[in-house]
Amino acid sequence: MKKEECFYLGRIVSKFSFKGEVLAKLDTDEPETYLNMESVFVDYNNNLVPYFIEKCSLHKSDLLRIRFEDVASEEEADDLMKADLYLPLTLLPKLDGDRFYYHEVIGFTVIDSNFGVVGTIKSINDTTSQALFEIDNNGTEILIPMNDEFIQKLDREKKEILITAPDGLIELYLS
Incomplete structure (x- = not known):
């Protein structure tokens, strides 16, 4: 997947637990829209790497608390700090009227x-x-x-x- 085929979703801003959970700040007014994602692309060393989501919930209403499959420790979560998150353009909710992306x-x-x-x-x-x-x-x-x-x-x-x-x-x- 190339960045041109994706939209910027947000950024991992901090670790949440010793079990590898992270908090992501999403670039949206409606973070609850993204609670049921199965996966997300993480910009890791300038490559978009798919990460599958085990569990996802809202944290303090504007952050997304994410537990990725295969990320089970603080050390593994450290590798993801400040990484940007992307999703394919096909997953953007359709806008109507005079609203546009x-x-x-x-x-x-x-x-x-x-x-x-x-x-x-x-x-x-x-x-x-x-x-x-x-x-x-x-x-x-x-x-x-x-x-x-x-x-x-x-x-x-x-x-x-x-x-x-x-x-x-x-x-x-x-x-």
Whole structure:
């Protein structure tokens, strides 16, 4: 399994018991969604290694307490500290309406209600305080904040996102 075929689920943050249990901080608002996993991919030395789950429960409502098969001691759990967890993209819950996962809108055409066709989304920059659409407009990069107030409609069939950007924002990149 390659990372491109997976989504980031979270990270192992600490050991929980002397029996090898670990606590994972998940990158989700609904950790309970992942209580019935059979396995997870652990990023171990830059390889995704499948680990089968023996037992899983919520710990203090936002951490997942995991007991992996074949991890039965603190020493074995030490090897997994700070490791990232991944699941195949096929296991992501489907979103509807105007909600979307970042990876699914790559390649979508952005259309502004005033400007018209802005360009194609080449990536999402989520390293800033406000996530940004990185849009290619004939070789020019346009950055538009991913703000609910700007996004008017998402059309998965047409692979389009209709937005209303603030006045002058798009033109700023093209002048």
